[in-house]
Amino acid sequence: MSDMTPPWEQGVFAALKAENLADWRAYTDHAFVRGLGDGTLPEACFRHYLVQDYLFLIHFSRAYALAVYKSDSLEDMRQAAATMDALLNEEMQLHLRYCVQWGLTEAEMAQTEEASGNLAYTRFVLDAGLSGDLLDLLTALAPCVAGYGEIGLRLASQGGADIAGNPYRDWIETYAGDGYQSVVTAALAQLDRVASARIGGDICRSGRWKSLSKTFGAATRLEVGFWDMGLSPNHAG
Amino acid sequence: MSDMTPPWEQGVFAALKAENLADWRAYTDHAFVRGLGDGTLPEACFRHYLVQDYLFLIHFSRAYALAVYKSDSLEDMRQAAATMDALLNEEMQLHLRYCVQWGLTEAEMAQTEEASGNLAYTRFVLDAGLSGDLLDLLTALAPCVAGYGEIGLRLASQGGADIAGNPYRDWIETYAGDGYQSVVTAALAQLDRVASARIGGDICRSGRWKSLSKTFGAATRLEVGFWDMGLSPNHAG
Amino acid sequence: MSDMTPPWEQGVFAALKAENLADWRAYTDHAFVRGLGDGTLPEACFRHYLVQDYLFLIHFSRAYALAVYKSDSLEDMRQAAATMDALLNEEMQLHLRYCVQWGLTEAEMAQTEEASGNLAYTRFVLDAGLSGDLLDLLTALAPCVAGYGEIGLRLASQGGADIAGNPYRDWIETYAGDGYQSVVTAALAQLDRVASARIGGDICRSGRWKSLSKTFGAATRLEVGFWDMGLSPNHAG
Amino acid sequence: MSDMTPPWEQGVFAALKAENLADWRAYTDHAFVRGLGDGTLPEACFRHYLVQDYLFLIHFSRAYALAVYKSDSLEDMRQAAATMDALLNEEMQLHLRYCVQWGLTEAEMAQTEEASGNLAYTRFVLDAGLSGDLLDLLTALAPCVAGYGEIGLRLASQGGADIAGNPYRDWIETYAGDGYQSVVTAALAQLDRVASARIGGDICRSGRWKSLSKTFGAATRLEVGFWDMGLSPNHAG
Numbered sequence: 001m002s003d004m005t006p007p008w009e010q011g012v013f014a015a016l017k018a019e020n021l022a023d024w025r026a027y028t029d030h031a032f033v034r035g036l037g038d039g040t041l042p043e044a045c046f047r048h049y050l051v052q053d054y055l056f057l058i059h060f061s062r063a064y065a066l067a068v069y070k071s072d073s074l075e076d077m078r079q080a081a082a083t084m085d086a087l088l089n090e091e092m093q094l095h096l097r098y099c100v101q102w103g104l105t106e107a108e109m110a111q112t113e114e115a116s117g118n119l120a121y122t123r124f125v126l127d128a129g130l131s132g133d134l135l136d137l138l139t140a141l142a143p144c145v146a147g148y149g150e151i152g153l154r155l156a157s158q159g160g161a162d163i164a165g166n167p168y169r170d171w172i173e174t175y176a177g178d179g180y181q182s183v184v185t186a187a188l189a190q191l192d193r194v195a196s197a198r199i200g201g202d203i204c205r206s207g208r209w210k211s212l213s214k215t216f217g218a219a220t221r222l223e224v225g226f227w228d229m230g231l232s233p234n235h236a237g
Numbered sequence: 238m239s240d241m242t243p244p245w246e247q248g249v250f251a252a253l254k255a256e257n258l259a260d261w262r263a264y265t266d267h268a269f270v271r272g273l274g275d276g277t278l279p280e281a282c283f284r285h286y287l288v289q290d291y292l293f294l295i296h297f298s299r300a301y302a303l304a305v306y307k308s309d310s311l312e313d314m315r316q317a318a319a320t321m322d323a324l325l326n327e328e329m330q331l332h333l334r335y336c337v338q339w340g341l342t343e344a345e346m347a348q349t350e351e352a353s354g355n356l357a358y359t360r361f362v363l364d365a366g367l368s369g370d371l372l373d374l375l376t377a378l379a380p381c382v383a384g385y386g387e388i389g390l391r392l393a394s395q396g397g398a399d400i401a402g403n404p405y406r407d408w409i410e411t412y413a414g415d416g417y418q419s420v421v422t423a424a425l426a427q428l429d430r431v432a433s434a435r436i437g438g439d440i441c442r443s444g445r446w447k448s449l450s451k452t453f454g455a456a457t458r459l460e461v462g463f464w465d466m467g468l469s470p471n472h473a474g
Numbered sequence: 475m476s477d478m479t480p481p482w483e484q485g486v487f488a489a490l491k492a493e494n495l496a497d498w499r500a501y502t503d504h505a506f507v508r509g510l511g512d513g514t515l516p517e518a519c520f521r522h523y524l525v526q527d528y529l530f531l532i533h534f535s536r537a538y539a540l541a542v543y544k545s546d547s548l549e550d551m552r553q554a555a556a557t558m559d560a561l562l563n564e565e566m567q568l569h570l571r572y573c574v575q576w577g578l579t580e581a582e583m584a585q586t587e588e589a590s591g592n593l594a595y596t597r598f599v600l601d602a603g604l605s606g607d608l609l610d611l612l613t614a615l616a617p618c619v620a621g622y623g624e625i626g627l628r629l630a631s632q633g634g635a636d637i638a639g640n641p642y643r644d645w646i647e648t649y650a651g652d653g654y655q656s657v658v659t660a661a662l663a664q665l666d667r668v669a670s671a672r673i674g675g676d677i678c679r680s681g682r683w684k685s686l687s688k689t690f691g692a693a694t695r696l697e698v699g700f701w702d703m704g705l706s707p708n709h710a711g
Numbered sequence: 712m713s714d715m716t717p718p719w720e721q722g723v724f725a726a727l728k729a730e731n732l733a734d735w736r737a738y739t740d741h742a743f744v745r746g747l748g749d750g751t752l753p754e755a756c757f758r759h760y761l762v763q764d765y766l767f768l769i770h771f772s773r774a775y776a777l778a779v780y781k782s783d784s785l786e787d788m789r790q791a792a793a794t795m796d797a798l799l800n801e802e803m804q805l806h807l808r809y810c811v812q813w814g815l816t817e818a819e820m821a822q823t824e825e826a827s828g829n830l831a832y833t834r835f836v837l838d839a840g841l842s843g844d845l846l847d848l849l850t851a852l853a854p855c856v857a858g859y860g861e862i863g864l865r866l867a868s869q870g871g872a873d874i875a876g877n878p879y880r881d882w883i884e885t886y887a888g889d890g891y892q893s894v895v896t897a898a899l900a901q902l903d904r905v906a907s908a909r910i911g912g913d914i915c916r917s918g919r920w921k922s923l924s925k926t927f928g929a930a931t932r933l934e935v936g937f938w939d940m941g942l943s944p945n946h947a948g
Binding site: 368433442444 | 780781783841842843844847907908909910911912913916917918919922
Binding site: 295298299300302303305306308311314315317318321322325326329347363 | 532535536537539540542543545548551552554555558559562563566584600
């Protein structure tokens with residue numbers, strides 16, 4: 001495969017996606033995503049999403065901290081620690097600065113209650129990680145990490161000249177950018193490496209494949225639920 | 238206090254409930270509950286609830302297993318193990334027999350996907366337990382354990398002579414019955430004991446009280462979400 | 475294989491043992507074990523061992539509670555819960571009654587400090603379980619469960635007529651008895667089943683085999699350390 | 712209190728130390744420590760210690776990762792993440808460079824088996840953290856973090872002019888240095904803050920104090936065991 005093939009079309013991730021294609025499309029081509037792409041998403045929806053995403057990032061950082069704890073090699077510990085550090089000390093700061101532009105303060109966001117769809121997603125990932133092993137945890141984390149990369153790149157390429165007037169341009173360019181894309185590449189390379197170490201051989205024909213695919217599917221549907229939540233800014237759930 | 242005072246009007250539990258009274262009422266006096274009480278709840282709603290409750294019991298059993306692991310005395314280990322055993326080997330069997338009367342088989346239920354509100358609740362409890370200590374875990378479990386006892390007793394006393402014709406009579410009498418009521422009494426006694434061991438002194442004025450009350454409130458609202466889910470049998474969430 | 479083949483000569487367990495044979499022999503043919511077999515073990519050593527074994531059983535019960543939490547099928551949950559219940563509510567009671575014969579009270583034992591070799595073993599198992607998955611946990615538990623079965627059966631058959639005068643006869647007959655032997659059979663059947671579910675195919679050639687074998691070896695050496703501790707009743711470690 | 716008071720003479724830590732003073736002295740004034748201070752420690756002992764300390768740092772990093780997962784505020788997450796990062800990406804590199812001076816390679820150290828006293832200590836800390844809450848975890852971590860700071864500072868001040876010829880000068884100056892001392896200050900400030908949040912009021916009179924003091928004492932004795940292990944370079948345990 002050439003270097004031009006995005007990481008989500010390769011290895012274990014591509015196989016997981018192929019088995020959950022309908023859910024994957026419902027997630028990556030959600031009405032919320034299309035609204036971001038053409039700039040028609042109502043601002044109230046985006047603001048609601050931003051606040052919940054801030055709370056989401058806290059628990060996603062906790063999940064990567066768990067991945068450090070669950071690693072059995074220094075290489076895996078350092079990879080997970082780097083992702084955790086990027087989330088906790090860079091992404092969250094970027095997110096905060098971005099939220100300020102939309103009139104949202106950190107104090108305000110920190111006091112907002114987590115929506116049910118947010119709770120469901122983040123706690124599902126944490127429990128998948130604690131009850132399973134590092135491979136279960138990385139599998140539950142993968143749809144978020146890679147999906148945002150795929151969405152960002154597609155919206156950026158579709159946007160063309162119109163992106164200049166899109167109020168969500170910054171969001172799109174963040175996830176389409178080299179910085180985020182290299183996070184995705186490293187995360188999916190780790191998924192492949194850990195799958196070899198924890199299963200080996202023909203992973204997709206192993207006794208464990210069905211369970212991994214189920215975890216991936218559940219996490220993908222929880223991403224769909226997260227966009228649904230974004231579209232309902234006045235609903236608590 | 239006399240022996241007639243129900244356990245949920247005493248000790249740490251009563252104080253937690255007092256701080257979250259609006260949420261508590263939204264849960265224990267939910268439209269779903271009123272529909273159970275007067276028999277007007279549509280059967281499709283009840284069947285939807287029964288299936289999700291079966292899946293819920295699996296994860297609640299896991300939460301009590303976690304409480305055994307997290308106990309630092311044999312007394313607490315045995316109390317949590319007894320509750321886990323009651324859930325895993327008695328309640329679930331009762332539940333299954335009851336479901337059969339409503340035409341639901343175990344195989345069918347085991348293959349049903351967990352609704353988002355179900356995931357949110359069960360995984361929230363598990364994460365509260367793993368990230369916190371035994372007291373955080375028991376606090377997150379308490380609204381379910383005690384709320385069903387309070388609801389069962391109230392519906393049974395309100396039902397009067399009409400209960401004979403109520404299709405949900407068995408459900409009501411299970412939770413109003415001595416067996417379940419003694420489970421509640423033992424669980425809330427453990428909550429008091431563990432709160433003394435993990436905080437001591439004036440628990441409600443401790444530095445930790447606000448955090449416990451927040452956990453209790455979140456779990457109570459997730460119970461509201463569970464009833465909401467029951468009322469929407471055709472909605473995936 | 476015939477029914478006469480003991481469970482520890484079959485399946486995944488036999489393969490793990492074969493890869494760690496020197497450690498396995500150092501454990502199952504330890505001087506402490508030989509002293510139990512011919513009755514020459516000094517009483518002070520046995521009493522020291524009994525007290526630490528009481529503390530050990532508490533943490534082994536916690537490890538089986540963790541296995542319930544980490545199970546992803548009701549069958550595995552119930553198997554682990556049954557073992558936990560057997561440890562917590564039967565073995566510990568038997569152990570206590572047995573200790574009373576040797577002049578040891580529960581209060582005394584509960585206040586004894588855990589020896590370092592005891593801490594090392596029990597906490598290693600718990601961490602192997604929490605950082606890994608159910609298969610890692612069951613692999614770390616297996617040397618204890620099966621080793622006592624193998625030791626009990628061998629000492630009973632070697633003892634012959636002399637066993638009548640052996641002060642450790644009860645200990646030997648407990649682990650050689652049908653009750654304990656059936657615990658071993660069920661535990662190793664679960665190990666095989668979970669290995670299929672979590673790896674599948676040719677388990678010993680999988681990418682994960684080396685890691686499982688390492689965990690098994692470490693747990694076996696910690697059993698050696700436990701017997702060493704038993705032989706040094708006046709040493710804190 | 713003046714700024715000159717070292718952090719281990721203040722707050723919660725000082726109270727924990729006061730309750731475990733005999734153990735604390737056995738740890739901080741151990742024969743191994745005295746041998747470091749006057750340069751008489753046999754090189755074989757120091758090399759044995761260095762290898763085990765390398766393995767120790769891996770699991771201590773995992774414990775701080777767990778502290779990130781268990782934090783319920785961004786401030787605590789970031790403090791724990793900074794300590795984890797310092798251990799995983801700075802201390803371990805320093806340690807490796809230092810080991811090279813003593814003829815030890817990373818590959819060699821990574822393949823060395825963890826000594827029993829090392830397993831006992833690291834896994835005790837991890838289990839204390841997972842079964843308890845963040846305060847239990849920080850309490851189990853505190854003797855190591857602060858003890859090395861106290862030892863380093865005392866040996867540096869005692870060494871006087873003789874330190875120039877002490878083969879362990881680098882070790883002493885690392886832990887006496889401003890870099891490490893500020894790590895201690897931040898860690899003990901977090902211990903105070905978390906103790907307020909998780910107990911509040913008069914911490915030493917709370918129901919939980921006895922349990923915290925017991926955890927602190929056990930961890931301190933495991934440090935004594937670690938030095939003992941250092942003095943026995945030819946013994947596996």
